[in-house]
Amino acid sequence: MARAEQQRLAQATSWSAAAPCPALAIPMGARAWKVTDKRPETDDTGLGDRTQPNATVCTRLSAPGLLWALAVMMAVEEINNASTLLPGLRLGYDLFDTCSEPVIAMKPSLVFMAKVGSRSIGAYCDYTQYQPRVLAVIGPYSSEVALVTGKFFSFFLMPQVSYGATTDRLSNRETFPSFFRTVPSDRVQATAMVELLRGLRWNWVAAVGSDDEYGRQGLGLFSSLANAKGICIAYEGLMPLPRAGGLRLGSVQSLLHQVNHSSVQVVVVFSSAHAAYSLFSYSIHYRLLPKVWVASETWLTSSLVMTLPGMERVGTVLGFLHQGAEMPEFRSYVQTRLARAAEPAYCASLEAGQLGLEEHVVGPRCPQCDRASPENVTDGLLYHQTFAAYAAVYSVAHALHKALLCNSSGCPAQEPLRPWQLLENMYNVSFRAYNRTLQFDSSGNVDLAYDLKLWVWQDRMPMLRTVGSFNGSLELQFSNMIWHTPGNQEPVSQCSRQCREGQVRRVKGFHSCCYDCVDCKAGSYQRHPDDALCSKCDQDQWSPDGSTRCFPRTPRFLAWGEPAVLGLLLLLGIVLGLVLLALGLFTWHRDSPLVQATGGPRACFGLACLGLVCLSVLLFPGRPSTANCMGQQLLLHLPLTGCLSTLFLQAAEIFVASELPPSWTDWLHSRLRGPWAWLVVLLAMLAEAALCSWYLAVFPPVVMTNWHALPTEALVHCRVSSWIMFGVVHATNAMLAFLCFLGTFLVQSQPGRYNSARGLTFAMLAYFITWVSYIPLFANVHVVSHPPVQMGTILFCVLGILATFHLPKCYLLLWRPDLNTPEFFLGGGPSDARGQGGSGHEEETQGKNK
Structure with a gap:
């Protein structure tokens, strides 16, 4: 530790320092010093055996402490011999041993705070004008000692600069406002x-x-x-x-x-x-x-x-x-000082110059200083430690330079400087020592x-x-x-091996470093090597198992080139070709009894509607859009209603002719043919159009991107907003098909007549079987397969109606023209609607077969 006192009459400043080395605190009268005790004892003073607060004696010599004290002496002599930092002033020093014990360190601390010219500390309410014996303290090296002395000196705002106390508690400015250090925390x-x-x-x-x-x-x-x-x-x-x-x-x-x-x-x-x-x-x-x-x-x-x-x-x-x-001159300085200490004359001069204040106040001097040799002391010479003690002196000297307003010509005379005034200049002071620039931060630390x-x-x-x-x-x-x-080999100190890329740690027990390596599952990835949890990919990204990154999802929809689409397009070509073939035959033979019995122009209209139903499947492949999603339903339901309404009229004619009394037959026949029939078709299609418009306006299907349906792709598809309304739109066609089925299922065929009722019955069965099968199939297949399932259902529905109702008639038109007679299809004429003509025709047919 160190003290400084300003002697105004002599225009010199005497500055004393104490370090954890007893060598310079006693007369150096011995010829050589030798360290005789190197036991790892901390109780070098016998403090544990004390029963009275009497004097204590340090029993060991600390070679590093002696070197730090010599570094302080070297810095003081350099400053005194220079004319730039404190011109006209001289610094002095006294060295005291702390023995690394707070109890021992407190004794010189009390001496430092004694009022100038006395050995007593005055008790005042206000210490602003109090002038202690010293202005600053250098040391101690020990953190434990510094915590005690730091609080003591902070009470008086006495600047204290340590060269070895590194505990972080000393950075607390509220507790230690006057503590500084030239070593990092x-x-x-x-x-x-x-x-x-x-x-x-x-x-x-x-x-x-x-x-x-x-x-x-x-x-x-x-x-x-x-x-x-x-x-x-x-x-x-x-x-x-x-x-x-x-x-x-x-x-x-x-x-x-x-x-x-x-x-x-x-x-x-x-x-x-x-x-x-x-x-x-x-x-x-x-x-x-x-x-x-x-x-x-x-x-x-x-x-x-x-x-x-x-x-x-x-x-x-x-x-x-x-x-x-590096302090290249320090080694020679130490050797010179220790050589001088071995001279009896030099030690005698020291004893004559000091009146023994410290011995009376602090205690007896170190008894082993006469047994130390330069070789033992300089064995542990380390410039990084001695430089800290050296720099501590320069930090106080630069603060004095600022506080005393010194310049190149000298330091102006002024009132005696007090410790708290010097402390104001210590904060954030920048100083140079051996060509290194150091500065105290707000916590009193230096950046080294x-x-x-x-x-x-x-x-x-x-x-x-x-x-x-x-x-x-x-x-x-x-x-x-x-x-x-x-x-x-570089040592390895790990509880668990390093996880591979794409793996995270599943902690075992209480320590996060003991873990099992677990692969990140698909859809997640390892963001950082030390992650404990996998990070989920964004919804527009995907990742495989054990991945360290995510990849962008590619859009997926029913593409034109997929095998399923190509197969369905082939089926579309076949069905549409059959529809066009049937439509061509019906148009060519539009005046024949077969076509007239099937409905004439209405039959052609129904076939044209079936063709439009087939074409509706072309809206399913390709990237979905709002127009496509709406058009799929509209182009399916309206033409299908048109076709079913013509079949309903055909079923109604058969039911009237077969099941109702003759008195009603002619009147109902006139209503089921001609303009009235077309009015029924129009009303059915208008009703379906109204339902479709309401459905598309209130619950329109939307284009949806499903990020979770596929592992690596984003599924773009049409999503039904309301399945209830979807079913209501189908209800009109289902009702027409059901009425057709009821009107023809119980009708008995007449001998010698073409049984149109049977064809309508099977056509409606094909319709119902197709759409009833569609429901569980659609519900159970993956959402990716919904579009091809709908395409296939539409085509098989059309094919079922075509195969059971229209294609048999095409067969008769092409290969049995002999049966295309009014008697076979119309019962001999309009007046014989109940079957007489049919009976004669049956006999004629049987005669031909004979």
Whole structure:
């Protein structure tokens, strides 16, 4: 941590800093330093045994902490020796050790906030004019310590710049309004880890964190981000903080053994270096299988973990380190400083220059600083960590430059600067350090990219190899990666295999990464590789089973070239040819007794109507339109009514002649022939026309596109709007056919006479059989087959009437002209309508046969 005080009389600013290293907080009178204790203990101060709030002593020397303190010293000396940033002012520093303990860190914090010139903190309602001993604090490195000191300094709006506290909670401006840091938040690191897992297709992992602020919040961030990106955490746990004596990992022990026997090949470890040391010590001791270990930044570069015996057998270790600027002069600066510290005269001068304020207030100085060597300290020299401490000093110096209105000639004299005034200039301050431009955002964080580092073992110490980077997006260098697997194969950590294209995942159990692969059914497709459900195609599209895309549906209708249509057209040609043949014969023999007995001109009209009925089938093939759909019904029903009405008149004549008294016969015959007969035909057709017009106006058939009837095509067809009205339109023709059938079915044939009643009876039977069969057939066949079924029904109806009523007469006209006599068809003359002439004709016929 750091302090700054402005001495207006001397026109210099004395700025003190504290770092988690005791080396520079004591007189440096020893010739050499040596790190004698590297046990993974966190209780270096004996805080757990205290019964009184007395002085505490740190028992370990932290080499990285010493280097961070030296980086702060180097930055202060550069600023003081330059004439551009703070001309005419000098910065000073005092260094205090936190021992990574909030309790110890609070003591120098209280010293920093003491009123200038005293050791006491004044209690005021308004601290606007309060002048503490320092203007800014640098540090600490630990997130857990920073959470405590950050709240304390935020109360006084004292600027605090950390070079290592990465917990995301410190980004909360409401709780920590005066906290800044020159390293990215753990949220960025957790995001980079998740992107790494996604980039390497690892979605089945285990996650372990240390049971402290850093591990808990880091593990929580990673878990939430991983779940949001579809990465499943098979096993998750917190490691208790290590204590002296034994390897006690709590529930993590069983977790490690479960991971060891599972398909999980990747373990994310978000923990402190001491907790990671205990974790790998346990793994090495019990010879657990090697895995891929994704390291958090805290222990990735820890010499404590790197030098653990057997560490090379745990598998592949990789993790992210934030990028810093290279500081080529720093190594020589460290060596120079440590060499000077070995000189007794230099240490004596330090003791003479300091009156021991810190020893009286904070406690005794580090007892092991005289046993450290330059070789041990510089072994862990990493520029990305020392640069953060170096940059923290420059951030405060640039804020001072703005607050004091400094220029190239100097800093104008003004009232003493207070911490809250300096804080106003810290927000969004942009500063340069080793040719890198940094800026605090609204949360007090800086935007620094990450390098992905891989441990590559050389002898007994791993080297950090850069195999990728993360700056909002991940970039991997696969060619530089080395894996612990045989043949250097990339490890696979998945609960289930990757589904093939066109398959989606059916989740098994609680984890979305454990699933069965299921093919997308026809009509659906796989939109994205990670989809859990198939997406339905639009109604105008289709897809086969196991598809990744949809295809446009092609329109389907009864085309002219289809085999069914060609067969029906052939049948149409035959039926229409027979109709025209019959019509020609009836017209040619229009004055013969046979034609006259059949109705004469009415018979020709009925045949012409049958021909129009045949032609109505030509409206069914081709792409349907509204006109076609309406014309199909109109051209079918009106001509059919015309034909049936002529047959009805023929049936009525036969019924009158056979079943009614003679007194009624002549009068009814006169009404059933001539103009009155044509009036009946006209009235029947007008009635049918009225029904058809109402049907087409109120319930018109519509052209419909059925998207679901066919798997790959869109069926375009005419849809009946009302089946009830469709039946009513058919009712007129059905009634005429039924009356014809009733009028001829019970009529007895007369000897020697042509039996027209029998032909009409069979014609009506053919009509009813055809249309009654049409109903179940139409209801049961696929909608695609509806048009050809209707075409076939119409043609067979016409053919049935033609074959049973008209073609027998054509046979007599062509091959039995001898029977085409009035006696055979008309009963000898109009006056003998009851059959006498027919009896004589029968005798004549029998004589000829003899």
